[in-house]
Amino acid sequence: MSDELERRDGLDRRDELTERFARLGDRPAVIDKGRTHSYGDLARAIRTTADRLRERGVAPHEAVVLNSDFSFGSIATLLALYLNRNVVVPLVAFTEGALRTINDSCAPRHLVKVADDGSELLVEPMTAAGPGAEPGAEPGAESAAATPEAYRPLVEAGAAGLVLLSSGSTGAPKAILHNLDTLVAEKAGSGDRVGSRTTNILMFLLFDHIGGINSLLGVFKVSGTAVLPARRTPEEICALIEEHGIRLLPTSPTFLNLILIGDYHRKHDLSSLRMISYGTEPMPEELLRRLHTALPRARLLQTFGTSETGISATTSESSESTYFRISDENVQYRIVDGELQLKSRTQFMGYLNYPDDSLTEDGWFRTGDLVEEKEDGFLKVKGRAKEVINVGGEKVLPLELESILLGSPLIDDCVVYGRPNSITGQSVCVDIKPSGAMTRAEARRHVHEFLEGKVEPFKLPAKVNLVEELRVSDRFKKQRIRA
Incomplete structure (x- = not known):
C-alpha cells in the first residue's frame, strides 16, 4: 500500500468517529456550564475546527500545544487535531517546568487556545522562545527535516500523537509520547453500546491527565454525556451530581474524603451515583469503609493505570475491599520483587526527555507500585516504592x-x-x-x-x-x- 493510500486509510478510520457522532444526532454529548451540546453539534464542531486549523497553517504531524481544561470547544479541538494527525500536547496550566519541558522536548510548532463553546480559535506560532515567537520554518510546512525523530513512527503510520506530562513532583516533568490512534481505537471502541437512556459521566480528572483522556473516550464508547465542572470543589461536584443525575464519578480517594469531611454527601442528593471509580493513589481501607457506609448505593471500583500504559479495565473484589483484579484482555501484568509490572496495547512509545529505564529489557513497564497478590489473582496496592x-x-x-x-x-x-x-x-x-x-x-x-x-x-x-x-x-x- 502506498504512503498516500495509508494516509487516506488512517483518515477514514479517524473520520469514522465523527461520522458516528453525526449519526447520534440530537443525543446529548457534552453539558458545559449548563448548556447541552449534542453529538451532532460535536461532529460539526470537529469538522469546522479541523478546517480552521488547516487554514491557519497547522500541518499534519506537527506538535500542537492545546492550552485548555475540559470544555465543549477543547474537546472538539482535541478531536480535530486527532483528525488532522497532529501530535497533541494538552496543557491545563502553563508552569515554568511544563513550559521548559515542552519547549526542550516536544518541538512545539503551534499554541492553540479555544473558546469554551468553540466559536473562537486562537492559533499562535510557538518555538523554544515561547508562544507568539516566529517559527524557524513557514507555518504549515510539512518537511521531514522539521519532524522530530521521536515522531517518525507516527508519520510512517499516518497516526496522530499525544504527549502527556507527568506531575514532575520529583524533578522535571516527563514528556510521555502515545499513539493517539491506538488510544482512541482501544478506549472509544466502536460505540455500538447505545441504550435508550444516556449515562451522565462527570469529567473530574484533568484534560491533560491520562485519567481525564480515558474518561472522555469512555463517554464516547457508551455514547454517554460528559458533564464538565467549572470548578473541582466538593460543593461544585456534588451539586452537579444532584443536578444532572450523574451515574459515574471518576475521582481520587483524597477528593472523596473531602466530600465526607464537609458532609457534602448529606447536603446534596447523590442517589443517582451507580459507580464511583477511584485511582491516582492507593485507597486506605478505613476510608473505603466510610465511603461504603455513606454511599451504599454506589459501587466502588478501584481503577489502575499509569500515564505510560493507559488505564486498565479492573474488577474490585467488592465495594468494601481494596483488592482488585486486572480484567483487561489488552493488558498483561506480572509482579517482580513485589513491584507490579505491566505490558499493554496502549503502552507509550517512549519518553521525549528521559531514558526509557522504566522499561525492562523485554518491554515491561515498571510501575513503581508495590502490590500483594492473593491466590485468586486479586491484587492490593500497598504503596509507592519511592515513598x-x-x-x-x-x-x-x-x-x-x-x-x-x-x-x-x-x-x-x-x-x-x-x-x-x-x-x-x-x-x-x-x-x-x-x-x-x-x-x-x-x-x-x-x-x-x-x-x-x-x-x-x-x-x-x-x-x-x-x-x-x-x-x-x-x-x-x-x-x-x-x-
Whole structure:
C-alpha cells in the first residue's frame, strides 16, 4: 500500500468517529456550564475546527500545544487535531517546568487556545522562545527535516500523537509520547453500546491527565454525556451530581474524603451515583469503609493505570475491599520483587526527555507500585516504592499507618511521609487534620496511643504536625515527597 493510500486509510478510520457522532444526532454529548451540546453539534464542531486549523497553517504531524481544561470547544479541538494527525500536547496550566519541558522536548510548532463553546480559535506560532515567537520554518510546512525523530513512527503510520506530562513532583516533568490512534481505537471502541437512556459521566480528572483522556473516550464508547465542572470543589461536584443525575464519578480517594469531611454527601442528593471509580493513589481501607457506609448505593471500583500504559479495565473484589483484579484482555501484568509490572496495547512509545529505564529489557513497564497478590489473582496496592520510609533498615509503608489512623474519630485525614534523620536515615512524620480542637501535644499523644499495639514501635511517628488542610496536588493526590 502506498504512503498516500495509508494516509487516506488512517483518515477514514479517524473520520469514522465523527461520522458516528453525526449519526447520534440530537443525543446529548457534552453539558458545559449548563448548556447541552449534542453529538451532532460535536461532529460539526470537529469538522469546522479541523478546517480552521488547516487554514491557519497547522500541518499534519506537527506538535500542537492545546492550552485548555475540559470544555465543549477543547474537546472538539482535541478531536480535530486527532483528525488532522497532529501530535497533541494538552496543557491545563502553563508552569515554568511544563513550559521548559515542552519547549526542550516536544518541538512545539503551534499554541492553540479555544473558546469554551468553540466559536473562537486562537492559533499562535510557538518555538523554544515561547508562544507568539516566529517559527524557524513557514507555518504549515510539512518537511521531514522539521519532524522530530521521536515522531517518525507516527508519520510512517499516518497516526496522530499525544504527549502527556507527568506531575514532575520529583524533578522535571516527563514528556510521555502515545499513539493517539491506538488510544482512541482501544478506549472509544466502536460505540455500538447505545441504550435508550444516556449515562451522565462527570469529567473530574484533568484534560491533560491520562485519567481525564480515558474518561472522555469512555463517554464516547457508551455514547454517554460528559458533564464538565467549572470548578473541582466538593460543593461544585456534588451539586452537579444532584443536578444532572450523574451515574459515574471518576475521582481520587483524597477528593472523596473531602466530600465526607464537609458532609457534602448529606447536603446534596447523590442517589443517582451507580459507580464511583477511584485511582491516582492507593485507597486506605478505613476510608473505603466510610465511603461504603455513606454511599451504599454506589459501587466502588478501584481503577489502575499509569500515564505510560493507559488505564486498565479492573474488577474490585467488592465495594468494601481494596483488592482488585486486572480484567483487561489488552493488558498483561506480572509482579517482580513485589513491584507490579505491566505490558499493554496502549503502552507509550517512549519518553521525549528521559531514558526509557522504566522499561525492562523485554518491554515491561515498571510501575513503581508495590502490590500483594492473593491466590485468586486479586491484587492490593500497598504503596509507592519511592515513598517507602527506611527507619534504620526497617521499612514503613505510609498507607498502612494512614489506614489505621483514619479509624480514629478524632482524625478527619492524615498523610504519612519520611524525613531525613542523621541516626536512623529517615524518621516517620505525619500531618493530621483533626476533626475538632486539639493541641499539638494532644495530637502526638493520641496518635501514639491509637497506634500502640497495632504497629511495631519503629513505625510510630517521630513527629506529629497539626494542619488545617493537607497538601494535595492539582490532581487531588496526597503529597508525601517533601523537599
